[in-house]
Amino acid sequence: MIQLSCTRTSAIVATYVYGKRLWCTALGSSNLRKGESMEIFSQQIQSHTNRRLAVIDTKFPWKLSGFRYWENFNIFEQRPDTLFFATEPNDDYFPSKVYPFSDFMKVAVSEGVTDVYCVFLNLTLSLLGHGFLPDGSYLPGANPNLNIKPFLDDRNINLHATLYPGGGLDPWTKKEFLSIAGQHCSTVFTNINEVMESIVGSIYYPVVINTDLYTFKQKKVEMPIQLTFCAFNAIRKGFPIMADAFNRLTDDFHLNLIGDWEDQLLLLKNKNYTFYGLLSPEELKSVYERTHIFLNCSVPDRFALDGFPTTAAVDAISTGCVLVTTNPRNDRFILEEGKDYFEVEPNGYAISERLFWIQDHFEEALIVGKNGSNKIKSKFDASQIVKSKLANIFK
8 A cells, every 4th residue: 555644746755655665755855744844844854953963984075976975965055064074084075074984983972963874784884883794794895993883872873874785785785784774773765675675664765966067958969979888897887788789889879988997998899989087077067968878788796786777877867868778676766768768688789779779769869868857857856865864864
């Protein structure tokens, strides 16, 4: 049974209950209880004067971390009294001071921290001191030196976590690790079934993007058709599949290749491409704005999970790129195939055939790109998702 637990307007986040599982779909703002206006709920959040949030991250501030950077940026904008800590302090710009993690306990006491927020399973379990199971199983990336659970317990500090794919969460992660996170975290956010099925009460949120940076740009119907493939070098990104597809194309297509793929370039027999290496968000924006089609070729990987759509894909769609993608997770949460994006089988032939179809139906395909951009703006916007997450943290 589906129970609507909040009023439905364009400025509300709808919360649906499937049994005991919570789904929060960003429709424009924060979660509201039945009958509450956004203004009243906003006042309630601000009224928690005795609550103080601290965000703990690993390498931070780091713009290339993507959603983590924009999420923390919006947390600061919406709750400027938030404190930020990094286990590996970085020197990218950030509007607030970032403390080294070694200062956490001292600062938490002096500043009255009541709540801690972090992202990824291995950091969450590191802070909880549970990187190992009794049978000796180890969660990749967990660091026992980051254990602050005794301090959190002593100070009655609540821990809140977002568990997205990566960060120790892979296809082989034992459910016991997820159970530990569920038992000790006050709130768990996620975008994948594996977490929602293991942690009762976990709340669905898509990955955040900066839709103020990645804005819609009308694409021109012109040749060559600009393709972009952007990802960090990893098996699950399916570079050989992408290369096979690109090698089947004519000179009517040009590939923009972004990422640390130096060791894979020999797979590209078709030389009609530009290799950029790693780019900043602002540089990516420039490439996406002149891109017609974004290619995502994710495949199952025993070492890691990819969410759907990937962060890079969401950024690109936001600018109006037509997403042509595999979907190994069979994810149907938000995007609609054929309306917001095109789904393909994970092989070069299927991908190239879809690209030739787009060439023959160019204007029709660009409408799909615009639909996708509108969907991303309404469901993945960093400001609105952060507002809703903060509402759950401080409820």
